[in-house]
Amino acid sequence: MALEELDSLEILVIIDNEVDPISKYPQQGGMLRAVKLINAAKASKGLANVIVDLHPNRPDFRGVTLPDFQMSLEADPTFAEITNAGGIIFKNADTHTVLDDMFLISGEIPRVTSYETGLRRGARFVREKGEWEEDTLILDERFVVCNLKDRGLVVFTGCSHAGVVNASKHALTLGQGAPLYAVMGGYHLADAQQGQIDESVGDLMALRPKLLIPGHCTGWKAKYRIEEVMGGKLAPSTVGTRFTL
Template sequence: MADLVELDSLEILVIVDNELDPISPSPNAAVQQSGGLKDIGMGGPQLDPQTRGGAISELRMDNICCSAHGLSLLITGLKSNNSGEPERHTVLFDTGPEEHIFELNATRLKARLGEIETIQLSHWHRDHSGGMPRVLAMANAMKPAGSPAITVDLNPDRPDYRGMVTPMGPVSMEADPTFAEIEAAGGKVEKHSEVHTVAGKFFAVSGEIPRTTSYDVGLKRGLRMMREAGVWEEDTLIRDERFLMCKLKDKGIVMFTGCSHAGVVNASRHAVTLGNGVPLYAVMGGFHLADGEPQTITSTVADLQALEPKLLLTGHCTGWRAKFAIQQAMPGKLVPSFVGSRFTL
């Protein structure tokens, strides 16, 4: 990935994630974080100082985001061009589980959806794809007339349904939006299964993630079904999952992962490989250790530590046990990804 642009800085807005905490400060001084209660209050309705003893604004509960099982990150890379002017490119990484929660949070956050050039779907699971139609409608409504269509970057290997094994029989998830539905909503579908760059080469999208660890076994009890076959098949590996990455000047690789079904260590190692050996600076997203075996968590944390990342912005399916283990092994490197947070790297 020699053509991947080196960025000056990165802005990340967490629109959807599993947890909400607008009170705790960032545990790492290297991360600029906003979106807490003070920021929400300062951005609330302005008050006449004479009406409430000098209060300048009102902290409203309906300005606070809601958590949901899923992920959606609005990511903007910044780079000074040859004229010294800042160039910006924005990617939306995943769209959350449903249209309502995306719209509610994006509206409360005053997210600049009109800047989205590319939506990259990490993998075909409803908690990452469900908000897609509403995202496109909202983003297109914010764009100037005549703007290019938003590219929706997708893996062509889309099962009609995904599900899970239970003692009583298969349980089906809701279907992901179809290619036709995404196009009807205003997206320009592009199908990729190999590594490539997007958004002015500010970001790269992986192909299938190589599995080199012995302890990452994929999604337990995972299933998929195609309507034509009409039968459920084992689908523990979720081979369609891909990550998003970029390169920060004087820092290193930042890798965004939806669920890490191939293993967050495998994804991190592959990001370093694609970055031609540039060191790993940060990993953000779901590490899928919430239901991991204790030894899997221990091995994952040890192998992550060996990569020497400076930041681990854990969210979605990471789980409290894994977060605790990371904090114990690498004090100060854990930065929980809470919905409504704004990070600058």
């Protein structure tokens, strides 16, 4: 999207508190800078500030529990920092729609597969207690889905710590009979064992998607497997790519 188009953005939906895309530090870009740029563009047209849709139970810090120490990841922007940047915060843990019911936000994703177990050694820092707690499931993760006319459901995932198969199955449940057309985003398989990759790809194939657009955390092995068993349905996803569905 060009800078001159930023005023057309009405809502930012944070579906996965992954540190790299939403870093609060300006030198790394991130969500706070994006909010400020969008609001500046909207102000020039006399438009209201952008809405930021967030899960209410998102942590301030995530981390990884290693054998000898607790490794903290970079802090996510706080609710106060987002507000100070001009974002209009909307907290919702439930399934809901946005933009005149054009897109649906999933709410918590049911965990139904046996092999999609979340973020290995994941943890969150609880500021009120001053301590770390195990958080491998990352229950605040969500996905966005729309029902494309004459196509079917297009699912936009985050990093899919909840599991790309779990997310896709839940999308089909929410879609009330609409077929699965495309799944775009992270599949969280970069560090998975081959057995999990095979199960994930096999279960995805059973859902009969027409297009798979795996992103940053999918890993080359999973992409290779998708192309191997579902030839012609894999579309590479890189920064700057524009898809027309």
